[in-house]
Amino acid sequence: MKTPPGRIRDAAALLPLLGLALLMPPLITLFAVHREISGVPLIVVYVFSTWVGLIVAAALLARRLD
Numbered sequence: 001m002k003t004p005p006g007r008i009r010d011a012a013a014l015l016p017l018l019g020l021a022l023l024m025p026p027l028i029t030l031f032a033v034h035r036e037i038s039g040v041p042l043i044v045v046y047v048f049s050t051w052v053g054l055i056v057a058a059a060l061l062a063r064r065l066d
Helices: 007-021 025-031 042-064
Strands: none
Touching: 007 025, 007 042, 025 042
């Protein structure tokens, strides 16, 4: 089943807003605690994993757009 092109365009338009919401201070401060994952602070892991996730989502959306 193919997704209508309008829905893909809408998703591509909303992706930067999602990224903005995920990196805004009210949400990002939830990860500003003194915990580490393999020696890396949790907030750094959150920021870079969010960044990589947005890049992957943008690449997938761009592939499906004409």
